[in-house]
Structure formats: structure tokens, C-alpha cells
Amino acid sequence: MSSAFNYDWFTGPAFERQKDEARDRCARKKFPNLSPDQMATDQNYQAFRSALEVRTLIYLRDGFSYEMKELVDVGLRGMLTFECEPLEEQYKVGSFVVSVLFDEIVRVEVFAVHPSEKPEDIPLITGFRSSPSDMNPAPREDALRVS
Secondary structure (H helix, E strand, O other), X not given: OOOOOOHHHHXXXXXXXXXXXXXXXXXXXXXXXXXXXXXXXXXXXXXHHHHOEEEEEEEEOOOOEEEXXXXXXXXXXXXXXXXXXXXXXXXXXXXXXXXXXXXXXXXXXXXXXXXXHOOOOOOOOOOOOOOOOXXXXXXXXXXXXXX
């Protein structure tokens, strides 16, 4: 059984299309009365869309999840390698680089948000849980998220 996600999905047009779609939908939600033609030329719409931040969440088959900061090219095509940022302040002095097999990725979520509209309570992304069946994990020192 082959996975829907592979090296080409993340480095080719599919991942970029998903991020663009999230940006477009977020901007259209903010400017619902603009027609597609107006969106292309409206300066407020274009300024809002270009300022959007995109967060990428990676969910694994074992129940763990990560938030991707940046793809890392280590020359391997059989696994996804990316940088995460630790949640706990004392671990922010280093860098977490994670590699996962593509077959272990079950879902990729992309969230676009304008910096002025970010929620104050950012949800915890669980890089590690005590067990995959633990659906409400307590925050742990090794939980990961992107700033």
C-alpha cells in the first residue's frame, strides 16, 4: 500500500497548492463581498493575503503530531525531514530536526492566519505523548510546536 504523501508531494506543487489554498480561503473569509476579479486588484485584500502566516501540522500513524517549521534537505527521499521548535523555553537553545517515513504520515493540515488575528491560546501540538491512545495528553517537556 503506497502513501498519499511522498518526497514529491512536499517538494512539488501539491504542498504549495495546499498552502495557497489555505491563504486564499482565509483571505476570502475576511473579504466575503469581493468577486474573484476584485480580489485580484483590491489592495486591501492583497495586503491581507500576503501578510498571512501558514502553520503546517503533521499527524503520524502512531498518534503523534508535529508542527513543521521548515523542511530540511538531508538528501534522503524515503523520509520527510523537517525542523520543529520546542514548546518549553529551556529547550529553545537548540534545534529539533525530525525525520519520519512518508508511510507513517496520515494527515497534513495547513492553517493560515493573519498575525493581527492570531488566537491568544495557541493549541499545543503534541510531538510526544505518553501513549498513542492518550487523547488528552498532559503537556510534556518534549512537546513541539512552531513559533
